[in-house]
Amino acid sequence: MEGKAACISFLIVCLQVIVVSQLNVDVPQAIDGAKVYNETTGYNYDPRGPLILCSYLPEDFIKCDAPVNKNENISHGCNKWGGQRYEDVERTKVVCTALPDIECYGNRTFYSLDDHPCIKYSGHYFVTTLIYSILLGFLGMDRFCLGHTGTAVGKLMTLGGLGIWWIVDVVLLVTGQLVPADDSNWVPYY
Secondary structure, eight states: OHHHHHHHHHHHHHHHHHHHHTTOOOOOBOTTSOBOBSGGGTOOOOTTSSOOBGGGSOGGGEEEOOOOBOOTTOSOOBSSOOOSSGGGOOEEOOEEEEOTTOOOBSOSEEEOSSOEEOOOBOSOOHHHHHHHHHHHGGGTHHHHHHTOHHHHHHHHHTHHHHTHHHHHHHHHHHHTOSOOTTOOBOOSOO
């Protein structure tokens, strides 16, 4: 079903490009060489016309930036990264740009209509970390890999707290309480 929707969206955009290309109208060029259709170039938006608003383009025809840290200079961004449950993950708008060869009406750079999750990955794999924890947890290898170097050194010096800390860390890892130190999420691919 999702494939049919993408195919139909593609056909609609292709039809719009063909119709617009047959108009033989002089269109000013933008800085990146893409055609610009908006009020400043003398075009008024007609919802029944061949052009759609750039912000309504399907994801196949736009390129969106990754979410950024929120600061005082921008109105969008992430205050908190990651989360173990869907409800814990913050969502934000991102800046998107229409691809150069796609003709659309309005500003070619815009905020996304959909919210994007504030998730970052830094190369931590759950299964790999679990194997490290089971096999080399008494040396603190799991905590070293997750970036908890202070507690990893303590675990190494005590040989996993004489085995108790080792077992506790395996349980913490499986229950989701032991996570990467940089608040990144587990990479979903094994």
